[in-house]
Amino acid sequence: MNDENPFPRDLLQLQERLHRAHAEHCAYLAGLPWSVEPMKGWAHGERYSHRGDVPDSPGWSDEQKETVDRMWAEIRQLSIDVVDHPHWKSIPADILVVSRMRLKREGRPAEAADAA
Template sequence: MSSDSASFPEDLLDLQQQLHQAQADFHALATSPPWGAESTPVFTEEEVDQVEELWERIRELTMAVNEHPYWTATGDGRVNNARRGLRVVRDGSDDARGAGAA
């Protein structure tokens, strides 16, 4: 975990964690369909709806992360490094918040 992680606002960390979860849920659904007789994936109507909902959620969260006010307050030279740092904040996001609160 980089020291920059501690400087991310809690709401941005929460959005990023939600985005990671939505991506993981999508991946799990998309890579484990029941297979049909001709080795092709067979999705139920419910699963198709879930995929569409997850894609919409991923789009919304991506926009929310990318348009967060934090990025305009971060100096131009540091934005790319900060974005990379945020992307690696995963399950350890609680640790990053705790470090920032100290």
């Protein structure tokens, strides 16, 4: 911790890992079929016409389901680690939320901060 950054280095590293884990999870989900379970698609106008034609979904494989579960478990644990970090006990209650929001901004990986 220093005057320029009020957060301990390990807390910043945890927050950065959380941002990265969340980004990896979102990217992984984007590459999966649209339905977890096999489901028939539909043509434009049949249902949810705002999406246009939707192809059949083969569903997710057991490996894909396990990967998503593992990623969620990592995100949950990192979230717990950030929230339960001892640093928060030293922050007055009236500025706790503002301080946590600042950590979210400052703990972003460089490439994510550049894209935002």
